[in-house]
Amino acid sequence: MNKVVLQAQGLTKKFGSLTAVDELSLDVYQGEVFGLLGPNGAGKTTSISMICGLLEPDAGSVSIHGLPVHGGQVEAFTRVGVCPQETILWEKLTCLEQLEFIGEMYGVSRKVARQRGEELLALLGLSEKRDKLSATLSGGMKRRLNVALALVHDPEILVLDEPEAGLDPQSRVLVREYIRSLAKKKTIILTTHNMDEAERLADRVAIIDHGVLLVVDTPEELKRTIGEGDVLELEIKEISPEQAMAAIEEALPDLSLRSEQSAAWQSPPPQEADRFVVENAPRDDMVSLRGINIADKLPTIINAIQRAGGQVGEIHLRANTLEDVFIALTGRRLRE
Amino acid sequence: MRFLSVLRKCAREQKRDLWILGLSLAFAPLFVFIYWMFTGGNVTTSYGILVINHDVGITLSDGSNLKSGEEAISAMEVLTFKDGSPILRVKSITDRPAGEKSLRDRDATVLIIIPPDFSQVIAEAQSGETPTTTLEFVGDLTNPYYTVAAVMAITALDSYTVSMTSEYRAVELLETALGGSAARTEFEIYIPGLFVFAVILIMFQAAMMVARDIESGTLQRLKITRLTAFEYLSGTTTWLVLIAVVTILVTFATAAAFGFRSQGALWIAILVGIITSLSIIGVGMIVASFSKTVSQAFVIANFPFGFFMFLSGAAFPVPMGTLFTIAGRDISIVDILPPTHAVAALNKVFTLGVGLDGVIYELCALSLLSVIYFAIGVWLFRRMHLKA
Numbered sequence: 052m053n054k055v056v057l058q059a060q061g062l063t064k065k066f067g068s069l070t071a072v073d074e075l076s077l078d079v080y081q082g083e084v085f086g087l088l089g090p091n092g093a094g095k096t097t098s099i100s101m102i103c104g105l106l107e108p109d110a111g112s113v114s115i116h117g118l119p120v121h122g123g124q125v126e127a128f129t130r131v132g133v134c135p136q137e138t139i140l141w142e143k144l145t146c147l148e149q150l151e152f153i154g155e156m157y158g159v160s161r162k163v164a165r166q167r168g169e170e171l172l173a174l175l176g177l178s179e180k181r182d183k184l185s186a187t188l189s190g191g192m193k194r195r196l197n198v199a200l201a202l203v204h205d206p207e208i209l210v211l212d213e214p215e216a217g218l219d220p221q222s223r224v225l226v227r228e229y230i231r232s233l234a235k236k237k238t239i240i241l242t243t244h245n246m247d248e249a250e251r252l253a254d255r256v257a258i259i260d261h262g263v264l265l266v267v268d269t270p271e272e273l274k275r276t277i278g279e280g281d282v283l284e285l286e287i288k289e290i291s292p293e294q295a296m297a298a299i300e301e302a303l304p305d306l307s308l309r310s311e312q313s314a315a316w317q318s319p320p321p322q323e324a325d326r327f328v329v330e331n332a333p334r335d336d337m338v339s340l341r342g343i344n345i346a347d348k349l350p351t352i353i354n355a356i357q358r359a360g361g362q363v364g365e366i367h368l369r370a371n372t373l374e375d376v377f378i379a380l381t382g383r384r385l386r387e
Numbered sequence: 388m389r390f391l392s393v394l395r396k397c398a399r400e401q402k403r404d405l406w407i408l409g410l411s412l413a414f415a416p417l418f419v420f421i422y423w424m425f426t427g428g429n430v431t432t433s434y435g436i437l438v439i440n441h442d443v444g445i446t447l448s449d450g451s452n453l454k455s456g457e458e459a460i461s462a463m464e465v466l467t468f469k470d471g472s473p474i475l476r477v478k479s480i481t482d483r484p485a486g487e488k489s490l491r492d493r494d495a496t497v498l499i500i501i502p503p504d505f506s507q508v509i510a511e512a513q514s515g516e517t518p519t520t521t522l523e524f525v526g527d528l529t530n531p532y533y534t535v536a537a538v539m540a541i542t543a544l545d546s547y548t549v550s551m552t553s554e555y556r557a558v559e560l561l562e563t564a565l566g567g568s569a570a571r572t573e574f575e576i577y578i579p580g581l582f583v584f585a586v587i588l589i590m591f592q593a594a595m596m597v598a599r600d601i602e603s604g605t606l607q608r609l610k611i612t613r614l615t616a617f618e619y620l621s622g623t624t625t626w627l628v629l630i631a632v633v634t635i636l637v638t639f640a641t642a643a644a645f646g647f648r649s650q651g652a653l654w655i656a657i658l659v660g661i662i663t664s665l666s667i668i669g670v671g672m673i674v675a676s677f678s679k680t681v682s683q684a685f686v687i688a689n690f691p692f693g694f695f696m697f698l699s700g701a702a703f704p705v706p707m708g709t710l711f712t713i714a715g716r717d718i719s720i721v722d723i724l725p726p727t728h729a730v731a732a733l734n735k736v737f738t739l740g741v742g743l744d745g746v747i748y749e750l751c752a753l754s755l756l757s758v759i760y761f762a763i764g765v766w767l768f769r770r771m772h773l774k775a
Contacts, residue, residue: 103611107774128613139604156612200608 054081056238057102057208061111064097064262071097073262074111079208084234086253086270087242088373090381094262095242096136096212102240103133103210115208129157132206136213136242138193139200142186146177146196149185150203157204164203171199176225191222198226202233209233211241215248227252246374256373260381270373278375280343284332286364287356292338295356296329299338302355303348336364343371410686418693434536435495436463436477437486442505455506455551462547463540474539483525490527490565491739492748493731494717496536498525499544505558512552523561528568529576529738537562566739567650578642579733580700582656583726585638586664587695589631591688593671596623598684601675601772616769624668624761631664632657650740659732659746662753666725667695669760676767699726716748725760728752 057079064072072094079085089095100106102113104120113120115130141149147168154164172178175195180188185196194217201209214230215223230252233239243249249256250270257267266273287295327342342348346368353363401408442456466474478495480486489495500523508520522544526533541560548558564570597620600606609619635657639647649656670691678684698721709717721727732749735741743750 104613105607105610128611131611133608133611135604135607137604139608141605142603153608153612156609156614 055079056081057113057115057240059098059102059111059113062098062101062108062113063110064094064101064106064108071262072101072108072259075259075262075264076111077257077264077267079238079240080255081238082235083254084230084239084241084252086249086256087240087259088244088246088249088256088377089242089259091244093260093381095259097262098259099133099210099212099240099242103131104128129204130207131210132201132204132208133210134198134201134212134214136216138190138197138217140185140193140196143184145182145184146172146188146199147181149196150199153200154203159204167203167205168199171202174229175199190217191219194218195222195226198229206237208238208240211239213243213245214241215243215245246372246377250373258377258380265380273376274371274373275344278343278371278379279341280327280375281345281371282330282339282341282367282369283345283349283352284337284339284365284367284369285352285356286334286337286366288336288362288364290356290359290361292332292336294359295338295361298355298359298361299340299352302351302358407683407686410690414689414693417690418697421698432532433473433476434497434532434539435489436475436536436540437489437495437498438463438477438479438501439481439483439486439498440479440501441503442501443503444506445510447510453506453510455509455547456501458551459501459505459544459547463543466539466543475536475543487525487565490525490530491735491741491745492716493527493530496526496530496532497540499523499540500525508557509548509551512548512555512557517555517557519557519559521559521561523563525563525565526568527565527734527739528562529571529734530568566735566741567648568738571738572646574645575647575737578647579730579737581642582635582638582660582733583663583699583729584696585634586631586660586667586729587692587726589627589634589664590667590671590674590691590695591685592630593623593627593668594674594678594684594688595681596627597672597675597768598678598681601678602680606772610773614773616765616773619773620672620761620765620768624665624672627668627671628661628664631668632661635660647737649737651736651742655743655746656733656736658743659729659736659750659753662750662757663725663729665757666753666760669757669762669764670725672764673760673767676764676771695724695726699724700730722752723756725753725756728756 055078058077060076062072062075063070075094075098087095087098097106101108101111102120104113107121120128141152144152147165150168150171151161151164154167155161159167169178169181172181175198177188177192177195177199180192185193188196194214198211198214201211211230214226218226227248230239230241234252234254239252241249241252253270255267255269256273258265258273266277268276285295290298327340327345330339330341332339340352349366349368356363438460440456440460442454444452444454444456446452460477460479463475464473464477468474483498483500486495486498490498502520502522504520505522508518511518524537524540526537544558545556548556562569600609606619639649639653639656671688674688674691675684677687700721709719711718728749732746732753735745735749739745
């Protein structure tokens with residue numbers, strides 16, 4: 052998975068005074084599922100449009116296997132399949148007819164396009180609808196056909212823009228499993244708001260905001276290193292939660308503690324891996340702490356409480372999620 | 388009072404779609420202005436008359452020469468409107484086939500042939516004899532200007548002869564209809580315009596078909612495949628031309644079923660229709676280039692439709708000034724409208740029975756316009772909808 056199939060370098064796009072994408076550079080490796088995450092208006096769709104050649108960048112370049120996407124290299128395009136966020140279908144064509152048509156547009160012979168079309172319809176659970184007009188399909192079926200249209204020319208790279216948006220749970224599972232089945236055989240780039248989707252599917256994710264690439268890494272590594280960490284909730288017996296907190300602070304003098312309501316860390320601010328947040332506990336007899344890799348500190352914390360005369364009852368550990376990472380990087384302010 | 392809420396909603400929506408309101412409001416005033424501009428407001432129409440003067444003249448007993456042919460021509464030339472402008476534009480020619488060609492091309496309205504003995508007959512009538520001679524009027528009787536021009540010319544000629552012969556009418560009139568124009572029914576006269584109307588309607592289909600791909604986003608999907616504007620528009624155009632051919636055949640079959648008779652070959656009319664449809668579809672592509680939705684395409688298409696119907700002669704004759712002349716042909720602003728040439732060509736084929744050589748000019752003009760409009764359509768479409 053080390054071979055770079057798609058490379059974007061310094062991609063920049065401005066619309067008037069707004070810089071939608073600002074010097075975006077990224078490498079996508081062969082066979083990986085690459086997630087592109089960002090809030091609304093972050094520049095995801097603009098980035099994807101430039102990567103697919105639909106939009107000319109003001110600066111920078113995109114290449115697929117070294118072939119420039121911009122500048123008329125048709126071969127580069129035939130290697131990419133794009134499934135747009137909106138369901139874009141020809142309502143007066145049947146499912147199979149549109150697969151044949153779009154296949155031919157990519158230079159595939161009608162016979163092969165038809166054969167691939169039938170295979171895709173079967174894989175996406177649409178065989179029974181092959182001769183039905185797309186206008187007669189349900190919303191979920193249309194979304195699946197939308198995905199099939201991106202694949203009929205057997206592209207090496209598949210770009211999926213919000214593939215699970217608007218799908219019912221059954222269709223979501225089907226599409227997700229299908230994308231998973233494609234992984235390794237194809238390189239997949241997907242944009243999504245759905246952190247669960249990205250976490251389940253993506254080998255690596257990039258998070259962009261205000262047109263700037265903030266981070267690229269595996270979901271596991273991002274969860275381990277970014278955000279406010281895992282949440283540890285402990286039921287305290289024999290002593291009060293306040294006494295338990297004091298014992299924890301005493302046992303871990305090198306750690307900085309901050310109330311969730313507090314605006315700033317104690318000075319000087321600790322390293323990210325040593326930050327702990329005291330959160331509002333769900334019950335009066337509990338303490339709640341959040342921090343990167345807080346589970347590693349659990350034995351020390353329990354010992355401290357026991358030394359202070361307390362006992363630990365229930366222990367709840369909720370792992371840091373990609374959504375926590377996303378919010379940590381992009382903030383809680385509403386967009387658009 | 389929920390109707391007030393509906394009224395308010397309509398006003399708000401319209402306010403946010405001002406350009407459609409603007410186009411709708413501008414449509415009729417624009418054509419009023421254009422008609423005023425083209426007709427020059429109160430400027431009157433001058434009718435083109437060709438004269439072949441065979442009159443040899445005579446020398447009278449007092450030694451003077453009588454040239455009644457020339458005097459008759461002068462009598463026509465002095466007819467003027469109140470503002471002093473001539474009613475008849477008289478041009479002397481010598482070649483009858485060339486004159487008839489001008490009539491077919493509608494560069495002139497009437498061809499008058501003055502006989503060799505015209506002066507002789509006038510002179511004899513003056514001396515109390517009762518001879519007669521024949522003035523021949525040649526014209527396309529389906530040309531709506533023919534009747535007016537002929538009546539004016541007859542009035543002038545009759546006044547002249549009567550004044551010369553003391554009320555004796557020494558001249559008989561012979562009317563020679565070009566082609567089958569004499570035998571055309573009113574229904575048949577309308578058919579060429581209806582053929583062109585049928586082809587013009589293809590423009591709406593062209594614009595809306597392309598706009599549907601724009602509105603639904605499917606054009607974006609095609610754009611990803613690197614489909615070129617030329618490929619897309621030529622594929623669409625070819626289909627629409629097939630529809631145009633069927634339209635023409637069905638229209639002709641319907642007309643024939645109700646008694647329409649073509650004097651010329653149908654295949655020439657179909658050829659004219661096909662080439663016309665190409666240029667009309669080219670205009671449709673230009674309309675589509677400016678449209679983002681089907682409804683926009685429909686509204687915008689009404690403008691070229693108005694030009695085609697009201698200014699090309701498809702619905703009724705429109706007097707147009709000459710911009711310049713190429714190879715003896717008067718070129719006016721309406722020559723940029725394909726239906727102008729289509730109507731002329733179909734009239735020639737259906738009514739006058741001309742062959743392919745008789746409509747070569749119109750076919751060339753239509754072909755040139757097709758190439759120009761299609762090229763503009765491709766260029767605009769690429770810029771507006773397929774540019775990365």
